[in-house]
Amino acid sequence: MSYLGIVALSVFGANALLSYGFAPCPASRLRGLVGLAAFVALFLANALAASLLWALRALVLRPLGLDYISLIIFVMIAIPLVRLFFRAIAAKSGFLHRLSTAADDILVSSIVFGIALISTRSGYSILEALVASVSSAIGYWMAAVLLDALRERLELSDVPEAFRGAPAMLISAGLMAMALMGFDAVFIKNLAG
Amino acid sequence: MNEQRYPYVPNPVLSGLLGVFPLVAAANSLMNGFVLGIGVALSSLTLALLMPFLQSFVPDRLRTPTSLTLSAALALLIGAGVEAFSPAAARSLGVYIPLLAVNCLSLQTLRHYHPATDGEGRVFAGQYGTGISSLLKEALGYIAAAILIGAFRELLGSGTLNFAGPDAQLFSFSLTDEPPARLFAAPAGGFIVLGCLAALYRIATLKRKRRGA
């Protein structure tokens, strides 16, 4: 698949939130510098985690026939290395401080694990895995922001008591996911190569 | 905890939306729901039982990476068990078996470990009380929700209900010849089913509250 196809698939067809259902990130509700820091943290954490996992699998685990324990090696090596990176660039205040604080929460979440595992399993090269992980992060953020906007509209609407809050949000997410169902791998391959 | 806040079975998924993500995408059949429910429950209960040892031997600053590693080890072992039980079910669940390592129920065990008021070490304090019994309630609630969601989605999405053991079909029920609504086998259907079940749960909660008031 071409890089454009990988981007389109990761953002729409295999959306991390609406197709895989990775945990809704409350950081998407943040505005201004804090929101930007959370998005950049998500972006960087996914890129680094996916690259490290790809490297570990291709250079160490597969040659040794130990691919089946890639998860525990990911947790023991890749996650601490990514955390070290964020600690290294952290500052006492400002954007970098918010970035490292956001990264601490994001690193122990299904979004980083899930995107890293999916990107490195699909038979991609390192560049393709990097593009897939970064696009998945963008697609996730896009879906989270859209759902957040929907949530604000629902709060102002007259929703039956039983459906107020989470039930209405879930059904709305389902309807959005339905809209994205048309973007499957075959459609995107025909369109983008 | 106020008993009257909850209907008969307090449920972490339908009331608190805890650990929702694998159910929405992967619990599209009774078998998958069962496997995920058991996996999450096993993982969180084992982690909770090991927490006192972690607390004794591991300094606080290393507790998170250590418990994450333990959680990953449990996820891998559960995955091996599922693979031995049914290779196709393991394939169908795909990335959601490794993601048992970061399921919210297990991570909650980490975050909600508090010093006990009687000074005898730490206890787990979840949304249904303190101690292992509250965690057991949450785990059973999760299994129940997972099985319910999986069963609904399989009935609506395929028109059947099946449960297969390692060598034979243990249970099989066919509602229709053709799948009534394939949407429910997809993640979109998962969101909708979960939303409707959460609404039904809330109706039961409100009715109970009104009866008690």
Place this chain on the structure above:
Amino acid sequence: MARTKKEILVENLLVACAMGLLALLVAGVIFVAKSGSIARERSVLSDLAGRPVAAQPVAIDDPSIRRLYRLLGQGPALFGAVIDLDSRSGSAVVAAVVAADGQIQSIRLIDISSPRAPFAAAAWFANFIGRGGDRPFPSRVDAQNIALVSGATESYLETGAALGRLSVAVRALAGEKS
């Protein structure tokens, strides 16, 4: 009492070693658990091909091909593989015997996630036997003419794609050997 840097380092190393041991233990347990399922797969392949299977699998870099073996014994060069098939309607694990030119000789279903999955249909794999080699795998146009495939075209094409990748991998391997 304040901890010295050395004490903190020693603590970190001890915990890291403990986690390393845990990883080794898990690797060992999973290795033993996998041996059982590998033995089952080899027995299915041997039964399907009527020939013994090589002791070690061939290293292959395709995520959908679980294991690929050379088949031993008299006769033309054959390969046996266990592959995963995925679709929106379910997953399956199948065993396939492939000739050196990539032609699919026989296929058998090992496990399926749901009896309603399209792979469970009795004649699902019939159209793929004899493909690869000189005969290409069914295209979208071919799929539209098969009644069995109606409503499951993507699953059918995914099956063809997975078997196609297997066929290409076997041809490359056989080409390397000769």
